[in-house]
Amino acid sequence: MTAELGHFALVLALSVALVQATIPLLGAWRGDQGWIALARPAAVVQCLLIVIAFGALMHAYITSDFSVLNVATNSHSAKPLLYKISGVWGNHEGSLLLWLLILVLFGAAVAVFGGNLPAPFRARVLSVQAMIAVGFLAFVLFTSNPFERLLPAPLDGRGLNPLLQDPGLAFHPPFLYLGYVGFSMAFSFAVAALIEGRVDAAWARWVRPWTLAAWCFLTTGIALGSWWAYYELGWGGWWFWDPVENASFMPWLAGTALLHSAVVVEKRDSLKNWTVLLAIVTFSLSLLGTFLVRSGVLTSVHAFATDPARGIFILAFLITVIAGSLTLYAIRAPAMKGGGLFAPVSREGGLVLNNLLLSTACATVLLGTLYPLFLDAVTGEKITVGPPYFNATFGPLMLPALIAMAVGPMLHWKRADLTGAIQRLKFAIVAAMAALFVTLVMAHDGPWLAIPGIALGVWMIAAALEEAAYRLRLFRAPAGESLRRLLRSPRSAWGTTFAHAGAGMVIIGIVASSAWQVEKLQIMRTGDVVAVGDFSFKFVGASPFRGPNYSAVSGTFQVSRNGNDFATLKPESRNYQDPPMETTEAAIRTGWGGDLYAVIGDPTGDGAWSTRFYHKPMIHWIWMGALIMMLGGLVSLSDRRHRVGAPARRGAAGRPLNVAKSPAGE
Amino acid sequence: MLRASIRFALLLLCIAGWSVSALSVAVDRPLEDPAQEARARAIHKQLRCLVCQNQSIEDSNAALARDLRVLVRDRILAGDTDQAAIRYIVERYGDWVLLKPPVKAGTIFLWAGPAVILMLAIVLIALWYRRRGGPAGRTVEPLSLDEQNRLKDLLGDGDRS
Numbered sequence: 001m002t003a004e005l006g007h008f009a010l011v012l013a014l015s016v017a018l019v020q021a022t023i024p025l026l027g028a029w030r031g032d033q034g035w036i037a038l039a040r041p042a043a044v045v046q047c048l049l050i051v052i053a054f055g056a057l058m059h060a061y062i063t064s065d066f067s068v069l070n071v072a073t074n075s076h077s078a079k080p081l082l083y084k085i086s087g088v089w090g091n092h093e094g095s096l097l098l099w100l101l102i103l104v105l106f107g108a109a110v111a112v113f114g115g116n117l118p119a120p121f122r123a124r125v126l127s128v129q130a131m132i133a134v135g136f137l138a139f140v141l142f143t144s145n146p147f148e149r150l151l152p153a154p155l156d157g158r159g160l161n162p163l164l165q166d167p168g169l170a171f172h173p174p175f176l177y178l179g180y181v182g183f184s185m186a187f188s189f190a191v192a193a194l195i196e197g198r199v200d201a202a203w204a205r206w207v208r209p210w211t212l213a214a215w216c217f218l219t220t221g222i223a224l225g226s227w228w229a230y231y232e233l234g235w236g237g238w239w240f241w242d243p244v245e246n247a248s249f250m251p252w253l254a255g256t257a258l259l260h261s262a263v264v265v266e267k268r269d270s271l272k273n274w275t276v277l278l279a280i281v282t283f284s285l286s287l288l289g290t291f292l293v294r295s296g297v298l299t300s301v302h303a304f305a306t307d308p309a310r311g312i313f314i315l316a317f318l319i320t321v322i323a324g325s326l327t328l329y330a331i332r333a334p335a336m337k338g339g340g341l342f343a344p345v346s347r348e349g350g351l352v353l354n355n356l357l358l359s360t361a362c363a364t365v366l367l368g369t370l371y372p373l374f375l376d377a378v379t380g381e382k383i384t385v386g387p388p389y390f391n392a393t394f395g396p397l398m399l400p401a402l403i404a405m406a407v408g409p410m411l412h413w414k415r416a417d418l419t420g421a422i423q424r425l426k427f428a429i430v431a432a433m434a435a436l437f438v439t440l441v442m443a444h445d446g447p448w449l450a451i452p453g454i455a456l457g458v459w460m461i462a463a464a465l466e467e468a469a470y471r472l473r474l475f476r477a478p479a480g481e482s483l484r485r486l487l488r489s490p491r492s493a494w495g496t497t498f499a500h501a502g503a504g505m506v507i508i509g510i511v512a513s514s515a516w517q518v519e520k521l522q523i524m525r526t527g528d529v530v531a532v533g534d535f536s537f538k539f540v541g542a543s544p545f546r547g548p549n550y551s552a553v554s555g556t557f558q559v560s561r562n563g564n565d566f567a568t569l570k571p572e573s574r575n576y577q578d579p580p581m582e583t584t585e586a587a588i589r590t591g592w593g594g595d596l597y598a599v600i601g602d603p604t605g606d607g608a609w610s611t612r613f614y615h616k617p618m619i620h621w622i623w624m625g626a627l628i629m630m631l632g633g634l635v636s637l638s639d640r641r642h643r644v645g646a647p648a649r650r651g652a653a654g655r656p657l658n659v660a661k662s663p664a665g666e
Numbered sequence: 667m668l669r670a671s672i673r674f675a676l677l678l679l680c681i682a683g684w685s686v687s688a689l690s691v692a693v694d695r696p697l698e699d700p701a702q703e704a705r706a707r708a709i710h711k712q713l714r715c716l717v718c719q720n721q722s723i724e725d726s727n728a729a730l731a732r733d734l735r736v737l738v739r740d741r742i743l744a745g746d747t748d749q750a751a752i753r754y755i756v757e758r759y760g761d762w763v764l765l766k767p768p769v770k771a772g773t774i775f776l777w778a779g780p781a782v783i784l785m786l787a788i789v790l791i792a793l794w795y796r797r798r799g800g801p802a803g804r805t806v807e808p809l810s811l812d813e814q815n816r817l818k819d820l821l822g823d824g825d826r827s
Contacts, residue, residue: 381772
């Protein structure tokens with residue numbers, strides 16, 4: 001009964017979305033207040049209906065109602081409650097429903113909290129949001145209904161892929177979707193602005209918090225995903241450049257560019273067309289990511305053939321959204337004139353460089369991800385585009401961006417003095433040089449590329465800190481003055497400091513863990529000892545045990561360092577029954593210097609076990625850095641000017657309110 | 667045609683899998699000689715696990731990946747050079763098994779693409795800077811609000827909001 005209720009709620013939501021997508025838009029065009037006013041209640045009702053539908057599906061999962069096909073295929077009665085819940089979005093149909101839920105929650109948030117938006121503009125935004133919802137609802141109802149019944153109901157479900165039964169992955173998709181869908185807000189604002197034919201500082205100020213929030217969620221989602229890959233897949237890898245990862249990484253790159261270009265629109269009334277285009281592209285990439293991952297097209301073009309209805313719907317929807325918004329853009333954008341001029345060497349110029357490199361890097365990832373599909377479709381030739389390609393192309397593109405990232409916040413608006421900015425980074429230059437020297441001494445035989453790599457990370461962190469110190473006039477003004485500046489300095493500037501320093505930490509983590517990793521592959525018997533760098537691992541023994549829905553073997557390794565006991569590691573190798581699958585649970589000991597990583601593999605049959613050990617120096621800096629980047633986004637999000645809302649709109653040529661003249665201003 | 671090629675690939679997989687299991691027990695047993703083992707590991711990193719997504723056989727638990735690891739070690743032990751060992755695998759599985767796509771007619775745009783896109787973007791931005799009123803030094807302050815209003819009055823364009 002609840003399943004039918006959920007299904008019915010979805011049908012109702014579709015009709016509400018159809019109304020919301022048309023009436024307020026027409027109302028805004030005709031200036032009809034009644035029609036405009038329909039947008040807010042419609043958005044709230046639509047949200048309630050989808051909450052009911054989502055609740056119904058969750059109810060079916062929690063009560064293990066196997067008469068619902070989706071539950072029978074993806075759940076199992078013996079599964080822990082957490083994974084029954086996460087099972088809701090661990091499959092194609094349910095994940096689409098989660099996507100919809102987040103979309104309408106965001107829509108309702110605009111309806112309820114968007115009091116500072118002019119009513120016609122808000123109506124247009126909500127209409128565009130509803131158009132996206134119509135597409136998704138139609139897709140769910142006509143091709144991917146999660147409420148389909150299965151009669152007679154089976155005694156038990158087929159279970160969730162054991163690799164996905166993990167806390168890190170339970171929360172990974174919701175964060176990713178919060179990011180993807182958050183960018184739908186930037187998209188709706190962009191399309192609404194194009195319909196209105198006006199993009200100004202106020203617009204940028206409305207868009208920025210949504211983009212920032214989406215960016216924070218997406219950063220968290222990607223970090224969780226890579227962390228999961230690291231500890232769950234059992235080989236110590238955390239990024240494979242596989243199409244699924246790229247699908248989430250592309251919107252992140254475009255979204256990062258969007259965050260930065262929106263600053264220029266807000267502060268300097270320039271780069272408007274480009275920012276609107278980026279908002280469209282970012283969301284299009286999010287859509288592409290959602291669909292390509294879930295439809296399985298990325299693994300093989302043949303996924304289209306197995307379910308043509310879905311494939312054709314996806315293609316049609318993508319084409320409608322992308323072509324529609326780009327056509328609107330082509331018609332409207334030329335009429336929008338940019339305001340503030342600036343020299344290539346200026347804060348704006350730095351942000352243009354940021355956008356140039358991030359967009360090119362994003363295009364490279366897109367090319368590498370879709371090229372095998374393209375080549376297969378055109379010539380039937382099968383190739384793989386793997387990590388070596390992305391390392392060779394993406395890496396060199398990001399390098400100048402990372403170097404320049406330290407200097408950018410030091411530049412003045414409009415026209416800047418590059419030499420002066422670099423001179424103000426004295427401490428960062430000294431720190432980077434020192435890092436170069438120390439690394440050279442400590443790792444004189446190490447891979448030579450890693451040495452400047454570490455210096456780059458130190459340069460980024462030190463420059464972020466030095467910029468903050470400069471902003472506070474630390475050590476140059478009396479302590480009281482610095483304190484006063486600390487209290488008054490805008491939070492968005494602190495956001496930059498955190499995010500840029502966090503990126504430096506990620507770089508150090510990546511470089512150190514890949515350059516100085518020690519790995520040992522070994523067949524071991526009880527009592528054997530193997531040396532891994534400074535550590536020695538002693539195999540104490542392996543013993544079988546039973547978990548809630550799996551049987552397992554647990555190995556015990558006594559780790560010592562220079563003869564002293566250091567840790568005991570107990571990796572597991574699990575055998576799940578429903579569905580039958582083998583997984584490894586690596587044992588990881590995180591210390592200040594890095595991670596020790598132990599895996600127990602298969603028995604050889606004569607009493608020995610295959611084992612793997614890694615020492616990965618500073619690898620945890622990757623996720624700590626990502627966390628700090630995300631915190632930077634949150635700090636920026638808490639900036640006063642997002643809380644007090646956007647400034648009132650000015651005339652047609654709406655000039656930005658305050659153009660900061662010095663880097664200290666922002 | 668596609669179906670035929672898939673069937674062919676599957677057939678190859680089966681043959682290779684069978685011959686491997688005939689050669690040795692499928693356990694990750696490192697080679698005795700550390701130098702040889704290091705070479706084998708370097709090759710593992712360049713080969714794709716056929717049943718995973720973009721994971722190398724070095725990073726995969728799949729049985730097929732394990733078989734390929736063993737196969738590579740066998741080739742190294744048999745005295746193959748790195749190239750010969752890789753060629754041995756590619757002959758059996760096609761270019762698809764290489765994580766780094768070879769440069770050839772079909773992949774020209776893949777490899778040239780990033781540089782082409784970067785060049786294009788740089789040219790576009792340079793043109794945009796030039797069109798916007800020239801290089802540094804000629805930046806113009808936008809009109810203040812009062813000035814804009816005066817201009818609007820003068821042009822008689824006050825009704826457009």
